Amino acid sequence: MTVCCAPGTEGAVELDRLRHALPSTEELILSSRTIQPGLRQTDLGVPGVYCGACISTIEKALHAFAEVERARVNLSTKRVSIVWKEQVDGRVTDPVDLVRTIVNATGYDAHLFTMADDAGDKLQRDLIRAVAVSGFAATNIMLLSVSVWSGADASTRDLFHWISAMIAAPALVYAGRFFYQSAWNAIRHGRTNMDVPIALAITLSYVVSLWETMHHGDHAWFDATVTLLFFLLIGRTLDHVMRDRARAAISGLARLSPRGAMVMLEDGGREYRPVEDIRPGDRLMIAAGERIPVDGEVESGRSDLDLSIVNGESAPVGVGPGGAVQGGTLNLTGSMVVRATAAARDSFLAEVILLMEAAEGGRARYRRIADRAAQLYSPAVHLLALIAFFSWGIFGGDWKQAMLVAVAVLIITCPCALGLAVPVVQVVAAGRLFRNGVMVKDGSAMERLAEIDTVLFDKTGTLTLGRPRLINAQEVKPAYFEIAGGLAVHSRHPLSQALHGSVPGAVTMFSGVSELPGQGLEARTEEGVYRLGNRVFACGSAAETGTASEVVLSLDEKELACFRFEDAIRPDAQNAVAALSDAEFATGILSGDRAPVVEALARRLDVALWRAELSPRDKVDAVEELGRNRNRVLMVGDGINDAPALAAAHVSIAPATAADVGRQAADFVFMHDSLNAVPLAIEVSKRAGRLIRQNFALAIGYNVFAVPIALAGYATPLIAAVAMSTSSIIVVANALRLNSMARTEIGLAPMGQAHTVPAEAKLA
Amino acid sequence: MNILVYFIPIALFLGGMGLLAFLWSLKSGQYEDMDGAAWRAIDDDDDRPPV
Numbered sequence: 001m002t003v004c005c006a007p008g009t010e011g012a013v014e015l016d017r018l019r020h021a022l023p024s025t026e027e028l029i030l031s032s033r034t035i036q037p038g039l040r041q042t043d044l045g046v047p048g049v050y051c052g053a054c055i056s057t058i059e060k061a062l063h064a065f066a067e068v069e070r071a072r073v074n075l076s077t078k079r080v081s082i083v084w085k086e087q088v089d090g091r092v093t094d095p096v097d098l099v100r101t102i103v104n105a106t107g108y109d110a111h112l113f114t115m116a117d118d119a120g121d122k123l124q125r126d127l128i129r130a131v132a133v134s135g136f137a138a139t140n141i142m143l144l145s146v147s148v149w150s151g152a153d154a155s156t157r158d159l160f161h162w163i164s165a166m167i168a169a170p171a172l173v174y175a176g177r178f179f180y181q182s183a184w185n186a187i188r189h190g191r192t193n194m195d196v197p198i199a200l201a202i203t204l205s206y207v208v209s210l211w212e213t214m215h216h217g218d219h220a221w222f223d224a225t226v227t228l229l230f231f232l233l234i235g236r237t238l239d240h241v242m243r244d245r246a247r248a249a250i251s252g253l254a255r256l257s258p259r260g261a262m263v264m265l266e267d268g269g270r271e272y273r274p275v276e277d278i279r280p281g282d283r284l285m286i287a288a289g290e291r292i293p294v295d296g297e298v299e300s301g302r303s304d305l306d307l308s309i310v311n312g313e314s315a316p317v318g319v320g321p322g323g324a325v326q327g328g329t330l331n332l333t334g335s336m337v338v339r340a341t342a343a344a345r346d347s348f349l350a351e352v353i354l355l356m357e358a359a360e361g362g363r364a365r366y367r368r369i370a371d372r373a374a375q376l377y378s379p380a381v382h383l384l385a386l387i388a389f390f391s392w393g394i395f396g397g398d399w400k401q402a403m404l405v406a407v408a409v410l411i412i413t414c415p416c417a418l419g420l421a422v423p424v425v426q427v428v429a430a431g432r433l434f435r436n437g438v439m440v441k442d443g444s445a446m447e448r449l450a451e452i453d454t455v456l457f458d459k460t461g462t463l464t465l466g467r468p469r470l471i472n473a474q475e476v477k478p479a480y481f482e483i484a485g486g487l488a489v490h491s492r493h494p495l496s497q498a499l500h501g502s503v504p505g506a507v508t509m510f511s512g513v514s515e516l517p518g519q520g521l522e523a524r525t526e527e528g529v530y531r532l533g534n535r536v537f538a539c540g541s542a543a544e545t546g547t548a549s550e551v552v553l554s555l556d557e558k559e560l561a562c563f564r565f566e567d568a569i570r571p572d573a574q575n576a577v578a579a580l581s582d583a584e585f586a587t588g589i590l591s592g593d594r595a596p597v598v599e600a601l602a603r604r605l606d607v608a609l610w611r612a613e614l615s616p617r618d619k620v621d622a623v624e625e626l627g628r629n630r631n632r633v634l635m636v637g638d639g640i641n642d643a644p645a646l647a648a649a650h651v652s653i654a655p656a657t658a659a660d661v662g663r664q665a666a667d668f669v670f671m672h673d674s675l676n677a678v679p680l681a682i683e684v685s686k687r688a689g690r691l692i693r694q695n696f697a698l699a700i701g702y703n704v705f706a707v708p709i710a711l712a713g714y715a716t717p718l719i720a721a722v723a724m725s726t727s728s729i730i731v732v733a734n735a736l737r738l739n740s741m742a743r744t745e746i747g748l749a750p751m752g753q754a755h756t757v758p759a760e761a762k763l764a
Numbered sequence: 765m766n767i768l769v770y771f772i773p774i775a776l777f778l779g780g781m782g783l784l785a786f787l788w789s790l791k792s793g794q795y796e797d798m799d800g801a802a803w804r805a806i807d808d809d810d811d812r813p814p815v
Contacts, residue, residue, distance in 0.1 A: 052803025075800030128790060136783040140776060156768075163772060 022103070023112050026272030027259050028095040031112050035083065039069060042095055043081045047656075047671075048108030049073060061105035067093040077248040080110065112259070124244050127237040130175035134230040137171035138223070142721075145223040149718045161213040164222035168206060175229055176202055178236060194374040194419060197381050201414040202229055208407045219404070224411050224720045231416050231728050235423040239443060242423075242430045246439040250656075250669050261286070261293045264337065275344045282340045286331045288492055288517075294327045294340050295347045301336030302517040304493055305329045309639050309659045310348065312460040312592030314567045315549050316494060318518035328640050328659070333493050334517025349661065352616055352640050356665055359620050359648035368444050369692060370422045377418065385409045388711050401713070408715040412706045416724050421695035424735040429688035432738065437671035438681050445667035448651040449682055450689035451632050455580050456623065456645075458637030459591035459598055460567065462655060463577075463605065465673065466638075468498040468549065469568035480561040482508045484553045487521045487532040495551050495565055496521070496532075520551075528556040569601070576675040577605045583679070586631070590619050592641050619645035636678055638662050653678055684738075691738055695731045702727040 023031075032042040049055070055073045058080060062071035069083040080102065084093055102110040144160040152160060176199070183199035186192055202225050209220040260274045262285040270285070275293045278284070283299060286292055292305075304316040310328045319325060325338060327347035344350065385406045392402035426443040433440055440446060457463050473481075485503030488496035490513040500507070510523045510530075520533010531538045531554045538554040551563045580587050588609035591598045595612040602610035611622065619637075623645045626633050635642070635649035638658035646652035646665040654666035663669055670677035706723050709715050789795070 052800075052807055055800055055803055056807055073800060074797040075803060076797045125790065128795075129787060132783060132786050132790075136779055140779055143775070159768075163776075167776075 044110045134175035138226045138230040197378040201410040232419045235420040238427045239423040295342040296338040299337045303334035304332040355644040356647045408710040412710040439669045446685040449685040452634040454586040461638040464567040468565040470502040570675045572674045572676045579679040616641040623648045
């Protein structure tokens, strides 16, 4: 099973084990919900599940527990929902066991995630129901209409018209309500959108058809009315399904901010409290591997902190008693007692969110292409219908005929093709990106991405992986390598883990290794005292202070080997940046890290414009300054400190390993390690933009032919039905060309393949 | 043509049954995990849902 899924791991988000340690019992209980007395439900994200074997392995492993009432894996959203009994035979259940079972059974991470609100889900269901109802009405009315067109007359025709009217009325109210609501909202605010001509056309055509039916007329437009509604609802539903799928995939990722912390009470007891209930002055127990929930000051204990997600600093920083810690940082090596100095709402993260909300604006002002088109289109259409009505009325003298012509104009020009033109292209494009591990939050993101001219990157975690990599493995003697690896295996410090991971063969086994947080590891053996850590610790106080990214191995304070590390560059970062420069985008780096590190990376990637040691505020200012110079900026970043800049930029992309707030601020989230996701997203968005414009041209071209027919009074319901369906089919077929274009993609294809799961691997 | 009096209601009734069946399947969550359902169909284990 694990073997079967192994190819998937390349495609899955490479979740760093250290960052996503198992959630604690308290956290799991806090996030579960009671569904019945004694029964609780926990939903876990399992981003690694890929195939049917994963489903049965996880479900079987969980059902083996007596505590588990039922467990079900959802492969589409990559979630497991477990319903478990609070106690079995008087023994209280520990939900961590269940999570551990999933991890052990599959080798994949299971973690908690923030429950997304269900509002979007409900709307999607309503839309699908409306599609079903309008589809039912459309087919039945069309059957009756075909009979009328093929020669039913007199009382039979009237009967068929009456039945059609009775089917259409409830369908119009039930399925048309989305358009009526949206159109009403637009008109109330003095605007017009695509839904105004739609609402007007379906209402008018229904009323006129009903009037015709009552007076035994030849032509009724019930079929056109309902078919129009059906097609338009398909477009609207597709738009929602796309957004919903991305939302589910993104909210399934691990939460990087803690839900609560263990508070030490005055009387010596302990209590697990949600983050919101932590007050300044509370003393918090922070174990190694946990995130610090709020800003605070270390009271006792020493440790190393990973600040990368908070301020972009790539090297871990040691802290001791009296040191200040920021909320959101990850405690790596030792356990500490931290006294909270601020409540969650005044902590660093909360400041960043405020900054982010202030920065938002450019995005809110953006108007979707379809709405911009509607702004020109709907007044033109309404004017045309009005002119037709008055000219037929005044010059022809037959106001009934004039009304019929006006309705025919409205139906023929009704933006059926336009309503499908945008969503179908965007759904096809989003599906293509989805298969390459890029999630699109909504359609407007793709429209904005097609307009950009400048790309700004964050450094730590974006251009680099935020994971150290050993760079001088060849210079070290294999014997020392084995010793260092044997020591490093005892530590969770990222440098130790990287060192252990890069030892080629077996490692020396040590017993009795002790870790001194903030300094290093020590083992007392017969040969002497081995130490692995920073230079001062390993070689005694006499040595000069070394740089943060080196680890020294010593025997009795005598240096044996020195291991140097650098932050591993994200795969394809070089290609991606070069591809962007070739496409004549301006590129730049905005980093919170120290200047020499940023400069070295900028030189390596050949990026001229770089700025270091920026605060979140500085990043926003840099982005906004470019925005004022009429540049359209794409911001790619992952940290908490990038979130305001992500919100301020015209459009933004974040990797899946980004902080929650960054992921929420970004328009696109990419799941794989490769940075080629960025040029791919731009490329697909640009193609989608081209196809949307083509579709508009097709829809307008169709109107140029069809409108004169309607104006001349020759448009019968039959002609309208044929014209409407053909134009919709042409537009959809054109949108599907995006998929065939993708197949012939040159240059971008090889990178996509390396990181997606090949079909054969899935079936193997 | 009198036959229409029977046929039209029958046609509408059958269509309506189809519509109701779809709405029921939507409500009972059968479209919630399309990828998973595709895999479960070819699962070799017994296909009864766990008790």
